[in-house]
Amino acid sequence: MIATTTRQADSLTPGFISEADELVSHYPVSKRSASLPLLHLWQNHFGFIDDSGVEWIAARLDLTPVNILELVTFYPWFRREQAGKTIIRVCRTLACALAGGYEVKEKFCQAVGLDPHCEHHGYGHAPPTTADGNFSVEFVECLASCGSAPVALINDDLVENISPGDVQSIVDSYK
Amino acid sequence: MVSLLPTPHPKERRLIFANISKPGYAPDIENYLAHGGYEALKKALGMKPAEIIDAVKASNLRGRGGAAFPTGVKWGFIRHDDGKPHYIVVNGDESEPGTFKDRYILHQDPHQLIEGLAISAFATNVHLAYIYIRCEFPKAAKIVWEAIKEAKARGYLGKNILGSGFDLDIFVHQGAGAYICGEETSLIESLEGKRPYPRIKPPYFPAVLGLYMKPTIVNNVETLCHVKHIISMGPEEFAKMGSPGDGGTRTMCVSGDVRRPGFYEIPCGGVTLGELIHDVCGGMKPGRQLKAVIPGGSSAKVLRAGEVFKMKTKGPDGQMAEKDVPLLDLVMDASSLMAAGSMIGSAGVMVMDDSRDMVWALNNLNQFYAHESCGQCTPCREGSLWMSKVTTRILDEGARPDDAKNLKGIADNIAGRTVCAFGEACSWPTQSFLAKFPDEFEKRVK
Numbered sequence: 001m002i003a004t005t006t007r008q009a010d011s012l013t014p015g016f017i018s019e020a021d022e023l024v025s026h027y028p029v030s031k032r033s034a035s036l037p038l039l040h041l042w043q044n045h046f047g048f049i050d051d052s053g054v055e056w057i058a059a060r061l062d063l064t065p066v067n068i069l070e071l072v073t074f075y076p077w078f079r080r081e082q083a084g085k086t087i088i089r090v091c092r093t094l095a096c097a098l099a100g101g102y103e104v105k106e107k108f109c110q111a112v113g114l115d116p117h118c119e120h121h122g123y124g125h126a127p128p129t130t131a132d133g134n135f136s137v138e139f140v141e142c143l144a145s146c147g148s149a150p151v152a153l154i155n156d157d158l159v160e161n162i163s164p165g166d167v168q169s170i171v172d173s174y175k
Numbered sequence: 176m177v178s179l180l181p182t183p184h185p186k187e188r189r190l191i192f193a194n195i196s197k198p199g200y201a202p203d204i205e206n207y208l209a210h211g212g213y214e215a216l217k218k219a220l221g222m223k224p225a226e227i228i229d230a231v232k233a234s235n236l237r238g239r240g241g242a243a244f245p246t247g248v249k250w251g252f253i254r255h256d257d258g259k260p261h262y263i264v265v266n267g268d269e270s271e272p273g274t275f276k277d278r279y280i281l282h283q284d285p286h287q288l289i290e291g292l293a294i295s296a297f298a299t300n301v302h303l304a305y306i307y308i309r310c311e312f313p314k315a316a317k318i319v320w321e322a323i324k325e326a327k328a329r330g331y332l333g334k335n336i337l338g339s340g341f342d343l344d345i346f347v348h349q350g351a352g353a354y355i356c357g358e359e360t361s362l363i364e365s366l367e368g369k370r371p372y373p374r375i376k377p378p379y380f381p382a383v384l385g386l387y388m389k390p391t392i393v394n395n396v397e398t399l400c401h402v403k404h405i406i407s408m409g410p411e412e413f414a415k416m417g418s419p420g421d422g423g424t425r426t427m428c429v430s431g432d433v434r435r436p437g438f439y440e441i442p443c444g445g446v447t448l449g450e451l452i453h454d455v456c457g458g459m460k461p462g463r464q465l466k467a468v469i470p471g472g473s474s475a476k477v478l479r480a481g482e483v484f485k486m487k488t489k490g491p492d493g494q495m496a497e498k499d500v501p502l503l504d505l506v507m508d509a510s511s512l513m514a515a516g517s518m519i520g521s522a523g524v525m526v527m528d529d530s531r532d533m534v535w536a537l538n539n540l541n542q543f544y545a546h547e548s549c550g551q552c553t554p555c556r557e558g559s560l561w562m563s564k565v566t567t568r569i570l571d572e573g574a575r576p577d578d579a580k581n582l583k584g585i586a587d588n589i590a591g592r593t594v595c596a597f598g599e600a601c602s603w604p605t606q607s608f609l610a611k612f613p614d615e616f617e618k619r620v621k
């Protein structure tokens with residue numbers, strides 16, 4: 001487990017708790033099904049999931065913490081550390097790679113000031129993030145937009161047909 | 176979003192993308208109703224559930240998620256009045272590299288899916304359904320959720336739909352970035368809140384034991400949208416649009432080295448591979464020749480330019496005869512691609528030209544599978560990583576004399592030895608690239 005000084009669960013608001021209750025109500029047959037929705041809610045709210053989050057979600061769903069932790073460590077989407085305010089997820093897979101995806105990823109790293117060869121180790125770690133905490137850049141697998149390759153998912157926005165020359169202005173629009 | 180061709184290509188016939196193609200079409204319910212939305216649901220609610228299943232059987236609709244299984248047959252495994260709750264889970268995980276059709280339906284025409292789903296639920300006696308959407312489509316989850324609320328407010332979902340006495344609740348469930356969740360039993364485990372390890376078969380079909388161990392239908396987004404059109408136009412017309420045993424239209428997603436990549440909705444079997452590449456997609460990039468095609472998503476076996484397939488076809492006299500079919504004359508439907516040793520799969524057609532290095536392409540796919548193996552079965556967990564390490568090393572340092580043999584050995588020891596079809600999905604690229612392009616591996620031997 002990753003040591004943190006403050007516990008996220010200590011700062012839950014009534015609004016958050018009622019959103020969690022609403023999500024649990026979508027699964028009338030088994031509360032456990034609300035595990036992923038609550039993890040998403042938590043990560044969207046706090047930026048990552050700490051031990052207190054794992055414990056809180058488990059308790060809310062009458063599970064043991066390991067039932068939740070094993071999801072956090074399995075799914076690439078979840079992390080146990082803060083990532084950048086803007087997360088740039090460049091597609092690595094074949095159609096994008098054919099269209100220059102590797103070069104585009106390098107350009108994104110350079111444009112935000114990250115080592116283009118830095119690796120993302122997964123297992124709950126945040127993707128490589130700039131020192132000011134503004135940007136993270138990582139490769140992800142096929143984003144189901146291969147016809148407009150290369151593409152990147154930047155926060156919630158899909159950016160398509162990216163040419164290396166566009167990268168700086170794309171990054172600037174998220175500053 | 177990819178802009179569609181302004182007018183459909185003459186080979187196209189748009190059912191699924193009919194609304195989306197209209198200028199200014201927005202995903203809200205007003206627009207959908209103005210374009211004839213929910214009329215098929217009204218019609219279906221006046222039919223008997225068994226009649227709807229018979230219609231889907233007669234339509235020859237096959238699943239669009241990858242396995243091309245006949246949808247009506249799958250639904251037929253559900254016993255209407257067995258006294259158990261039944262569920263439908265919509266597979267909107269769309270993660271097979273090369274596939275990009277469900278994305279547009281979910282973002283731009285969510286009510287089409289909801290209508291198809293409501294009809295399907297009525298037919299299979301389902302009152303609770305989930306739409307599983309990969310989390311890399313964050314906007315789609317919001318749009319579909321909004322659409323569900325709109326439909327409920329108008330009486331197309333919820334209690335006593337349109338006065339029929341039929342109830343249905345639908346919820347959106349988001350994935351968390353794992354390709355394996357597209358496999359239907361993994362999808363179910365994921366929806367149950369567990370690590371998404373695919374379930375051991377048998378039972379082969381979630382229709383026997385599915386979500387919460389109850390009979391469950393898992394269908395792809397596009398598949399369920401087709402159900403609406405089967406009800407609207409009638410199963411005979413739908414079947415007639417396609418080829419024998421493969422009814423309706425199929426959205427072909429073309430990517431890679433063609434001039435006009437994109438998605439094209441074409442009657443099943445309505446084009447050959449050559450027509451798709453050279454006519455519909457405007458041909459290869461200037462000055463380039465075709466080298467290789469992966470015809471049905473990254474897991475489908477690669478085909479090599481210039482290949483000729485021996486295929487059994489029915490002659491005019493009704494007798495089966497063997498015929499030589501060159502690659503570009505292959506009909507893009509389920510049975511022809513199977514006869515050519517590959518598959519239509521999710522209809523993600525990835526095209527590569529003569530500037531491409533096949534070891535590099537295979538390595539890209541091997542890295543995908545190594546990253547996405549869920550780790551449950553040893554042959555797949557270890558083997559997918561070994562294959563990726565070997566092809567990476569060949570690229571970095573050149574090949575050792577026995578690399579090709581070893582790669583094949585690894586792949587052969589995965590396929591057929593795993594809980595789910597990911598084992599085949601990750602070994603078919605290696606097996607087929609080695610078989611079709613042995614020269615590219617040999618020339619790298621130091």
Ligand SMILES: Cc1cc2nc3c(=O)[nH]c(=O)nc-3n(C[C@H](O)[C@H](O)[C@H](O)COP(=O)(O)O)c2cc1C
Nearest residue numbers: 238239240266268269270357358359394395398596
């Ligand atoms: C590794 C793997 C990944 C899959 N990914 C998807 C997917 O992303 N979307 C999908 O609809 N089906 C996917 N499938 C196929 C599903 O298991 C299932 O056959 C399909 O959702 C059934 O729906 P259909 O009959 O409408 O095609 C995948 C299968 C495997 C083995």
Ligand code: FES
Nearest residue numbers: 091096143145146
């Ligand atoms: S390969 Fe990049 S979106 Fe599919």
